[in-house]
Amino acid sequence: MTMTMANGLSDDHDGPTPEQVKRGHRTALLLFAIGFGPMLFATIMFYTGWLNPAGHTNNGTLIQPVVPVQTLNLETASGKPLEQRFGLDKDDPQWMLMVVAAECDSRCEEMLYLARQVNIALGKNASRVSRAAALADIPSDLASRWPQEYNLMEKLSPAPGTTPSWPVGVNPLKEPRILLVDPMGNMMMHYGLDNTGKEMLEDLKHLLKISQLG
Secondary structure, three states, rough: HHHHHHHHHHHHHHOHHHHHHHHHHHHHHHHHHHHHHHHHHHHHHHOOOOOOOOOOOOOOEEEEEEEEHHOOOEEOOOOOOHHHHHHHHHHOOEEEEEEEEOOOHHHHHHHHHHHHHHHHOOHHHOOOOEEEEEEEOOOOHHHHHHHOOOOEEEEEOOOEEEEEEEOOOOOOOOOOOEEEEOOOOEEEEEEEOOOOOHHHHHHHHHHHHOOOOO
């Protein structure tokens, strides 16, 4: 009797059988596919144009291949690396419109205004896109107006001792640009003064329609 009880207790505490382990793995893969499969599929569709029934042609300039935002070495006002804002593990992943410029002259402020107005024009989808600005210098006049006009535009700056590594085609020293960053933290498109707000809005609406990220 003692031996039987001992064996019974031992069996109760044995680890999972190989079949149980396999079943657990299958369940985990199924949950991942259900949760993230559509997100990844939609992203591939947007970047490649594959199975795009509308035949949409982007108005911005694609960054190919996409470049991770980590290469910019930027951090938020609280000192956190920008890349921590992105990833599939986030509860509320967002796309980001990032204005980049050296001295923020009239061209730069035009980009700030454009990013703000396009974001607002998204209507019910506006909360799916955040705004940020990486500016080397902000004139005092703009700095004084910033809290009223650009209060939702987060300021970014290079981490101490680092220099941003900009994607090909983006050089803030020469001209301001707007970078589009996806919820996984990839810089995938950029816009300049030759792009209209209507063009940018068209791209964003299309992207948000086909993508479940953000």
